[in-house]
Amino acid sequence: MANDWQNYQNEVADFFKSLGLSAGTDLTLQGVRTSHDVDVVVRSQHIGFVRETEAEAIAFIVGKAVGLETGSASADYIHLYHGNASLLIESLEVIQKTSAVILAALEPSLPEAMADAELAQVA
Numbered sequence: 428m429a430n431d432w433q434n435y436q437n438e439v440a441d442f443f444k445s446l447g448l449s450a451g452t453d454l455t456l457q458g459v460r461t462s463h464d465v466d467v468v469v470r471s472q473h474i475g476f477v478r479e480t481e482a483e484a485i486a487f488i489v490g491k492a493v494g495l496e497t498g499s500a501s502a503d504y505i506h507l508y509h510g511n512a513s514l515l516i517e518s519l520e521v522i523q524k525t526s527a528v529i530l531a532a533l534e535p536s537l538p539e540a541m542a543d544a545e546l547a548q549v550a
Contacts, residue, residue: 436466443469447477480505481518481525488526493533 433452440450449470456463487501505515515522 432466439467440469443467477514477518480514481521484515484518484522485525485529488522489529489533492526492530 436452440452443450451468452466454465454468456465456468483501483505487497490497490501
């Protein structure tokens with residue numbers, strides 16, 4: 428029974444780790460009046476700022492790729508969430524992969540592209 432519970436704790440911790448948070452199991456935390464035994468502890472520092480910065484950078488890349496004029500809106504928004512060059516560099520892999528997935532989904536599939544090319548030849 429204890430082994431099942433430990434496996435469950437580890438699964439929960441792994442889930443939160445997959446989201447980019449830090450997680451630990453079977454920890455004792457000191458409260459104001461006493462200590463607390465906690466099964467799973469999840470910690471984050473300003474995860475919202477990181478996610479907002481990544482999302483805006485992805486929106487900028489996708490927008491530019493499809494021909495939108497964004498002006499300085501993306502840069503202004505990133506600065507609003509305290510984003511900077513080092514934060515963007517740390518998130519570069521996430522930004523690149525997510526942008527690529529979105530852009531690939533926006534591209535027409537190969538048979539459709541071929542049909543368009545065939546129609547252009549006929550016209």
